[in-house]
Amino acid sequence: MSERIVFFLSDQTGVTAETLGHSLLTQFDGQNFRQVTLPFIDSIDKAEEAATRINETAPDGGPRPIVFSTLVQDELRAIVRAADGLYLDIFDVFLEPLEDELQQKSTHTAGRAHGMSDIESYMKRIEATNFALANDDGGVTRNYEMADVILIGVSRSGKTPTCLYLALQYGVYAANFPLTDEEFDSGTLPDILVRQQTKLFGLTIAPTRLQQIRKERRALGHYSSMQQVRYELREAERIFKKYNIPNVDTTEFSIEEIASRILSSTGVERRVRP
Amino acid sequence: MSERIVFFLSDQTGVTAETLGHSLLTQFDGQNFRQVTLPFIDSIDKAEEAATRINETAPDGGPRPIVFSTLVQDELRAIVRAADGLYLDIFDVFLEPLEDELQQKSTHTAGRAHGMSDIESYMKRIEATNFALANDDGGVTRNYEMADVILIGVSRSGKTPTCLYLALQYGVYAANFPLTDEEFDSGTLPDILVRQQTKLFGLTIAPTRLQQIRKERRALGHYSSMQQVRYELREAERIFKKYNIPNVDTTEFSIEEIASRILSSTGVERRVRP
Numbered sequence: 001m002s003e004r005i006v007f008f009l010s011d012q013t014g015v016t017a018e019t020l021g022h023s024l025l026t027q028f029d030g031q032n033f034r035q036v037t038l039p040f041i042d043s044i045d046k047a048e049e050a051a052t053r054i055n056e057t058a059p060d061g062g063p064r065p066i067v068f069s070t071l072v073q074d075e076l077r078a079i080v081r082a083a084d085g086l087y088l089d090i091f092d093v094f095l096e097p098l099e100d101e102l103q104q105k106s107t108h109t110a111g112r113a114h115g116m117s118d119i120e121s122y123m124k125r126i127e128a129t130n131f132a133l134a135n136d137d138g139g140v141t142r143n144y145e146m147a148d149v150i151l152i153g154v155s156r157s158g159k160t161p162t163c164l165y166l167a168l169q170y171g172v173y174a175a176n177f178p179l180t181d182e183e184f185d186s187g188t189l190p191d192i193l194v195r196q197q198t199k200l201f202g203l204t205i206a207p208t209r210l211q212q213i214r215k216e217r218r219a220l221g222h223y224s225s226m227q228q229v230r231y232e233l234r235e236a237e238r239i240f241k242k243y244n245i246p247n248v249d250t251t252e253f254s255i256e257e258i259a260s261r262i263l264s265s266t267g268v269e270r271r272v273r274p
Numbered sequence: 275m276s277e278r279i280v281f282f283l284s285d286q287t288g289v290t291a292e293t294l295g296h297s298l299l300t301q302f303d304g305q306n307f308r309q310v311t312l313p314f315i316d317s318i319d320k321a322e323e324a325a326t327r328i329n330e331t332a333p334d335g336g337p338r339p340i341v342f343s344t345l346v347q348d349e350l351r352a353i354v355r356a357a358d359g360l361y362l363d364i365f366d367v368f369l370e371p372l373e374d375e376l377q378q379k380s381t382h383t384a385g386r387a388h389g390m391s392d393i394e395s396y397m398k399r400i401e402a403t404n405f406a407l408a409n410d411d412g413g414v415t416r417n418y419e420m421a422d423v424i425l426i427g428v429s430r431s432g433k434t435p436t437c438l439y440l441a442l443q444y445g446v447y448a449a450n451f452p453l454t455d456e457e458f459d460s461g462t463l464p465d466i467l468v469r470q471q472t473k474l475f476g477l478t479i480a481p482t483r484l485q486q487i488r489k490e491r492r493a494l495g496h497y498s499s500m501q502q503v504r505y506e507l508r509e510a511e512r513i514f515k516k517y518n519i520p521n522v523d524t525t526e527f528s529i530e531e532i533a534s535r536i537l538s539s540t541g542v543e544r545r546v547r548p
Contacts, residue, residue, distance in 0.1 A: 004376075013534035016297045019290045022547065023344055024368055027380035035547055039534050066375065070297055086375045093367050094298055101340065101360045102278075106301035119483075122528060123490065129435045133407075161403045164438050168529065209393075216397065254396060255442065260287035260313050273296065273309055 003032045005057045005065040009050055009080060011072060014039040020090065021068035041071060047079040054083035072108055121171070121272040128167035128174075128271065135175035136160055144175055144196045148268045151176040152193070152239075153203035154232040155223075156213045158250045158258060162203070165259045171271030172263070184235040189243060201262055202240040202247030207233055209251045277306045279331045279339040283324055283354060285346060288313040294364065295342035321350040325357035332358065346382055395445070395546040402441035402448075402545065409449035410434055418449055418470045422542045425450040426467070426513075427477035428506040429497075430487045432524045432532060436477070439533045445545030446537070458509040463517060475536055476514040476521030481507055483525045 006025065008017040014037040025033055038050050057065045069089040071077045081087045095106055135143060137160065144150060149166070151159045151174060159176035166172040183189060193200060205213075207229045214224035222228050240247045248261050263270065280299065282291040288311040299307055312324050331339045343363040345351045355361045369380050409417055411434065418424060423440070425433045425448060433450035440446040457463060467474060479487075481503045488498035496502050514521045522535050537544065 013530050015530055015534070016293045018547070019293045020364060020368075023290045023364065024372055027346065027365075027369065027382065028372070028376055028378055029381055031376060031378070039538050066372070072301065086371060088368050088371065090294060090297065090364075091301075094294075094362050095301065097360060097362065098298055098302070098340070102302055102305060104302055104305070107303055108301065118528065123487070125529060126432075126435055126487075127490070129438065133410075133434070136407075158400075160407070161400055161442060164403065165442055168435060168439055168442065213397070213400075216401070254392065255399060256287050256289055260289070264313050273292070 002062060003034050004063050006033050006035045007050075007054060007065055007067045007069075007085065008035065008037040009041055009067060009069040009071060010037075010039050011042045011070070011076065012039065014070075016090070017068045017070045020070075021066075024068075041076060041080075044076065044079065047071070047076040051080050051083040054080070054085045058084065074108065124171040124271050125168055128171045129164065131173045132163040132167040132175070136163065138177045139175075142175075142192060144192060144199070146173055147175040147196065147199055148173045149201050149262060149266055150174075150193065150196055150199045151201055151203055151262075152179055152189075152236075152245070153205075153247075154179050154210070154236050156210060156217070157203040157205045157236075158255070159203055161255050162250075162258050162262070165255050166262070169256075169259065170263065172268060173271075179232070179236050179239065183239060184232065187235075187238065187242070189239060194243075197243060197245075200243065200245045201266060202236065202245045203258070204233060204237060204240070204247055204249050206249070206251040276336060277308050278337050280307050280309045281324075281328060281339055281341045281343075281359065282309065282311040283315055283341060283343040283345060284311075284313050285316045285344070285350065286313065288344075290364070291342045291344045294344075295340075298342075315345060315350060315354075318350065318353065321345070321353040325354050328354070328357035328359045348382065398445040398545050399442055402445045403438065405447045406437040406441040406449070410437065412451045413449075416449075416466060418466060418473070420447055421449040421470065421473055422447045423475050423536060423540055424448070424467065424470055424473045425475055425477055425536075426453055426463075426510075426519070427479075427521075428453050428484070428510050430484060430491070431477040431479045431510075432529070433477055435529050436524075436532050436536070439529050440536070443530075443533065444537065446542060447545075453506070453510045453513065457513060458506065461509075461512065461516070463513060468517075471517060471519075474517065474519045475540060476510065476519045477532070478507060478511055478514070478521055478523050480523070480525040 008014045008021055010017050041047055041050055054065055065085040067085040067087045072091050077089055099106055151163060153159055155178055163174035163176050166174040211224055211226055211229045218224055246265050250258050282288045282295055284291050315321055315324055328339055339359040341359040341361045346365050351363055373380055425437060427433055429452055437448040437450050440448040485498055485500055485503045492498055520539050524532050
């Protein structure tokens with residue numbers, strides 16, 4: 001199948017255009033998309049450069065490119081819209097109904113000046129990230145009274161990336177504690193966790209998937225044997241049940257989905273919004 | 275000003291609806307928005323529950339809520355669209371032009387089954403996160419030959435969260451190395467960095483902002499004195515110039531923007547797409 005180029009255009013980072021486009025493109029199976037992000041298009045020169053790249057994409061009668069765009073300035077949007085692609089822009093479509101609803105003209109300004117709220121939000125995310133790092137893997141500081149949530153699970157069940165994502169994306173204070181032989185042998189959690197029982201959230205994962213992940217780290221030995229993997233997961237689930245700890249099976253989920261399910265299930269409030 | 279409720283509805287995490295909505299709402303100054311995310315709306319029951327919440331928002335003649343939605347199933351969208359809010363859905367608007375362009379009906383399926391590419395992408399992001407953690411703050415392993423990019427800058431210039439974001443969002447292998455008295459006294463970088471000179475990228479920041487950030491950590495002393503902060507930043511910038519290292523001033527930027535500018539400036543390819 002011939003390749004179809006997809007552009008993500010933005011006067012800022014391109015993250016919005018990318019997430020929008022990705023949601024839509026996953027609805028079309030079997031297509032061969034090649035994705036190109038063009039961020040920081042904030043001048044007429046850069047818009048014309050983007051238009052040229054779009055026009056050069058299909059010179060010999062191939063399919064024209066698809067362009068997902070979040071360009072807020074009308075004059076820049078006009079330049080890129082005139083290029084030879086399917087042009088889909090959120091401001092084209094959604095700004096007018098919002099202006100009508102709010103009875104207010106939009107500011108139409110790109111790269112909004114950063115006010116105090118952005119600096120506050122930056123600080124909160126940094127602090128949450130530092131918290132996650134200091135309280136990773138049952139780390140020494142164990143500031144669990146400050147935690148919003150404490151993830152528990154066996155080694156490689158996804159605790160660390162999920163905590164970091166919760167911190168960076170939502171400013172949530174997430175600690176994590178690995179379940180190991182100490183917990184499995186006694187069948188109990190340490191006091192430091194029991195005292196924070198309402199904050200505990202469990203991660204579990206399918207044995208075959210966990211084995212696959214562990215083998216990437218250490219191909220041989222006990223750690224990635226199917227027997228060991230099954231044993232640890234069974235004991236971890238027994239502990240979740242004993243202490244009535246909500247938990248999620250991460251096997252089929254992306255990091256975003258795991259994080260979102262934790263917030264949704266625990267009711268933990270995000271401290272910042274993207 | 276009266277509060278306006280904004281809902282983000284999704285059959286998945288809500289991240290797309292949130293980023294879309296946020297881009298649009300920042301175009302309206304002075305409004306008092308309260309944001310509520312309702313994720314995982316994947317059944318008729320849940321759609322009806324969401325519609326009820328929307329209807330209950332403005333019972334006594336206050337302004338109706340704004341609803342940003344990414345519900346792919348037509349029947350769920352119809353339920354929520356009928357509720358009393360301004361309903362803005364990306365599938366309503368963009369799916370038809372895309373179907374026409376690709377000459378293919380969309381699958382209209384929520385929560386697409388995760389194929390091998392998702393598992394691969396999960397692994398890549400996890401591996402990149404482990405790399406960032408192992409190579410944080412000039413860490414012991416220093417696997418710099420494997421790095422895509424190595425961030426350098428003074429303490430608290432934003433290196434760690436940026437590296438973690440690059441890993442989690444893009445699967446990029448990002449290491450970081452703090453510039454300290456050792457580098458400032460000699461005016462040179464250690465050999466281990468000079469050998470990877472093409473991968474180096476500098477972070478700098480305004481002195482007042484850095485002082486503010488450092489004071490959050492240690493309120494008193496040398497570390498957060500204006501004299502020290504100015505000295506370190508001046509010396510770091512001297513090093514950037516000496517070795518011709520591209521760099522960005524992080525003062526006004528969010529973590530997303532810093533990460534995006536690094537990719538855009540270095541040409542480092544992301545290993546995964548969101």
